[in-house]
Amino acid sequence: MSLPPAPLSLAPLPVAPRPSALHRTGAFCARHSVWVIAAWLLVLVAAFAGRHAVGATFGDEVTLPGSQASAGSDLLKKSDPAAGAPGGKVVFHVGAGAVADHAAALEATLGRLRDLPHVTAVGRPVTSTDGATAYTAVSFDRKLKSLGHGYTERLDEATAPARDAGIGVGYGGDLHDIVRAPANDTAAEAAGVGAALIVLLLAFGSVAAALMPLVTALIGVGVGLGVVGIVAGTLTFATSAPTLATMIGLGVGIDYALFLITRFRQYLIDGDDPRTAVGRTTAASGKAVLVAAGTVAVALLSLYACGLTMIGRLGLAATVAVVVTAAAALTLVPAAMGLVGRRVDVLRVRRRPVAESAGDHDGWHRYARLVARRPWTFFTAGFVLLAVCAIPLFSLRLGHIDDGADPAGSTTRQAYDWIADADGPGFGPGANGPFTLVVDLAHATLPADRVAARLTGDLPKTHGVARVTPPVTSPDGEVLVTTVVPSTGPQSAETGALFATLTDTAVPAALHGTGATGHLTGSTAGQLEFRDTVTGRLPLIIGIVLVAAFLLLTVVFRSLVIPLKAVVLNLLTTGASYGVLVAVFQWGWGDRLLGMSEPVPIESYVPMMMFAIVFGLSMDYEIFLLSRIAEEWHATRDNERAVGIGLSLTGRVITCAALIMTAVFLSFTGSPAVVVKMLALGLAVSVVLDATVVRLVLVPSLMFLMGRANWWLPAWLDRRLPHTTV
Template sequence: MSSLLARLGAAAATRPWQVIVAWLTLLVLVFAAASAFGGTNHDDYNVPGLPSQEGTNLLSERFPEMSGADARVVVHSDTGPLAPGVLTDLGSRLADVDGVSAVSPPRLSQDSDTAVISLNYRIPVTDFQGSEGVDALQAAVAGTRAQGLEVELGGQVPENISKPSGTAEAVGMILALIILVFAFGSVVAAGLPLAVALVGVGIGSGLITIMAGFTGISTIAPTIATMVGIGVGIDYALLLVTRYTEGLRSGMPVRDAVAAANSTAGTSVIFAGTTVLVSLFGLRLSGLPMYASFGYATFAMVGIVMLTSVTLVPALCGLAGTRVLGTRSRARAERRTTSPLTERWAIRVSRRPWLWALTALGVLLLLAAPVLGMRTWPQDAGSAPAANTIRQAYDLIDSEFGPGANGPLMVAVDLNKVPAAELPSIVRGLAAEPGVASVTPVLTNADSTAALVSVQPTTGPSDPRSTELLDRIRSDAADGVHVTGLTAVFADISARLAERLWLVIAFVVALSVVLLTFVFRAPVVAVKAAAMNLLSVAAAYGVMVMVFQWGWGAQLLGLPHALPVSSWVPILMFTILFGLSMDYEVFLLSRVRERWLATGDSHRSVVEGLASTGRVITSAAAIMVAVFAGFALDGDVTVKMMGVGLASAVLIDATIVRMVLVPATMYLLGDANWWRPGGRRAAAAGGDGGGAATPAGAPLPLRAR
């Protein structure tokens, strides 16, 4: 691997313009293909095997006019009761909206100043292209708004629209540029990682758009993929450029420095990126098609970013030559490549490894403790930004009709299994359930083979008491009675994801251990790395619980109140984080292993490995934190939580884990770190510096050895 990457890097450095033009051409071709064949993103909540899906299937088969998407139009007057004629005219216009199968009579509040008109569609929400469904509703209500009335939109159709603002990406890139300039002291060197990340993310975004034309891609999957792509793209390029500048400072020619960087740091990039890609396969085990779309999108993004890193970075380095060092660095013949501060820190940890290891472990467990009380729920309109129309509609319905009106339970009855004579008894039983505010009259389809009853809880959709009510209704229901609706779907999704989380964790951890064992030929190192990654992820989960569920930082992030952790976040964050953590693990451990192979001194190898990587790991982590924290500004709650969670995890991982726990445990284990079955010293294998032991910056042969 290292020899192949060395030759690839040397070739790219020798013919930089050919490589650059090739990638730019690919970028243009992908965007052209995306324009011609790309599709629009949408969320698909149809999940075979969920209890709510049985009710959805029954309605789709026998009550199609009530089985599609839904929407709610909320009309409010600040001056008094609403005029009946206004609502009648609005209802007529809404009935003419494409796809609408039924428009309910207006439901008035007690003081008649607010009305809710519910719409049912004959088509699922996934059939809408882009914002066409919302645009049609906006056109229908424009006349009512012109009369001075407040009109807000809620329900599936308006809630299924996601419009990235680009603010998060811009903030992350600006902060990354500032950190890179500070780290390298050269605008040219700082610009290389950003340029590579932009090209990789651009191609990846185009590929995701093309994928959306052939399969379902969630509305927020591109944003999550972009967040990860920017982070790893800058990270990978930073590792390569750092190693390249070390070679230049040691006196190597440009071509040899590029080859050495690609054979060492490039190997780290390949293995770290492969770990991310393999981890993403764990999303398939969630059992949700929507989750798989996150995996497809992020897989495409990370794969392209990884390829651009080991080809485009060498080309740009070859083109820039020694300009990446900056004027002051070029004036000096050599510059120390290790960090004195990090070296002193490594020595300090080595003197009392037990104390530092136990302290770091205690801090991680303390941060992780809140995860024991973590509650999850998919995002809904109640967690949207206050200025959003779906949030305005949610709040109006909550205040005028009760919190449960935002999440009614739809009880579908198969009249081929349940006699129609039992419907009154079913309605009375539902109305008598504790926690039920009201039950609507029974609706029956045209051939009397299915019936539908809407149950309004006294509590909101995300309230755990609503889920308890759902469970009670299901436990008492006869065969042929199914509970569905968005609240039931969300409850089932949360339960499915909580159940599958442990399967995903086992899968990702096992694959990561196998990959690390292959890289370092050291099972002890692999198992220890997996355990530490689990600790850092658990600590990040705990931070999310404190910020969002406990509300310790909710208002600072633009949220009105505390709310459960989004059900989409834990599994998605775990699979991404377990891969990202390997960036620092592979880069640090391969330097340590490189020095151990050269010296045979396990203590000294840890000090030298940490000293030579401490600065780049700190810079890379700072960039990751900046990029992910920028996404905490996104209006989508799931993206916001992912940003906070990933930023917290990277910060914890790069400080407490990599700078304290890893060196402390390596000091304690000594040569046992590199034990393998058979008792022989580990042979040379992949990783940064992955060939035979080579002093940092020393030239590597370009032919296979």
């Protein structure tokens, strides 16, 4: 007997999920690898051509609208434009005898200085008590930075008669804007690239795999620098902006490519064909790259909240580099992986290739199990180490690095030392950074001579004042101008204290009842006000970055505990790196190894810059580690297994990435610019501490201790948050 035919099922056939946009992007780049690579090379050429065409300008001028230094400068320029003209000092010194013994050579030099283009005035020389040192003030009709470093040759030609007569010549004051050679960090960049290549060879075990992240990162950084140069045709960036963009872009560019290529090799080992592996890699790790780059960009752009244009634009320059290198990681790297395919292990330098994991019993798995058995031991050791590194932070002193920190033998350092060491009016340490006091007489109730008598009678009694020059009335009679010379150098803590005393008590007391108001101006006053402004706004930057990072991690990882832990640990990392900076630069521990001639204060804006950069970079490692932990957690709901597998899968690649970034940053400590040295060392220390102590010790030990509480999120908040994953 035949059975009736089975009824046709009307149930829909299962439909494969549509690949994500990142998956499709990676697959497209792998299929059209040659065209994608050619497009990036074309963009690279166009970016540098555009940079050259717009004539990028860089400068370090800081303006603080509304500050007393700015108000005083504006008053001075309005009443006597010549007094507010840009200028500097040409300093003369003889080892024996007196400068006056070479009168003919000195007069010839002064005459040549007057004949230089853009020079408006050359003052009569001021001579020290012993006659061995003299200086003359030189005024210009435009900002010195705009004259360019090539103008130094004109200065040298003008001062040649003095040198030929055996007189030493140095350039002081704002002439350093001309005579200091532009920082050439090519050697540092080459050293960083070389060190990164060595680490990549050790990490990947083949020349092809090592070159891919390096070459793609260099192309991305090149495009980023071109874009920064094009933008600099409209906006003026600080002179350190290109170096900062290179340093950050090269570090994150290699790291992003490293994470992608590591997973790509794992998929190849697991049996995927190359194009499938590229698509899966871009979908899996590409989103982590996007979130990591977005976090760095938010942290850097938050610098605009401080209200200081120069610092905000430094953050913008670094952001451009990060965004471009992230774009290269998501398009150029997949194209390179598609082009190379299984030839990724060509030219091996060791027998077995290494991807994410070398098996369930490799060293990282064993380490993860050890941390799981003794979480309290690991947590305590890591916390104590960071706390000890952070101790010098409590001695942090912000300031401005003056010419006294220039390399020994440089003309700027010679001029500084000759003036500081000489005796007599116009000399001494404070003569390298005097305060200009501008007194507004518009509403004065006393004659100008009586106001001047108040100043010359009261101000010299102030502790820390070496002398006060006789006040001079401007040609229009609207202002009085006098110079207050501190007894200490510009970067001294005592000079900063004197500035506060003069501003808050001494000057107001001297002018009390006169109806006149006083404003301290000049480069030293401006730098000290800049320092105070940065110090006051640093908490705002910290708050913005912390809140932004907390919200981002809450949305991504569906937890309140994980982002809170990340914020606290990143604060510890930042504090420890600040402490190392204080110990090296301020206390002088090992500063000779960095080519420093003396201890210096921490440049006022370095902590703010470092916080934004360090926090952004530390979030990179946090996201790459936690994304793998979260993958396993959502699959198994076993916290201990998730933490162990996440640590074992990412420990190797995070360590390699940290070594590469540290090598890149440390290479920039050879820069002649002290600020670049500070940033480079601080970032290198923070990366080392973050990738080792924090990511591989504190994070896993805390997650083992907290168990399922790591993933706690109130149900009402879970319903309201947007859903996304890494």
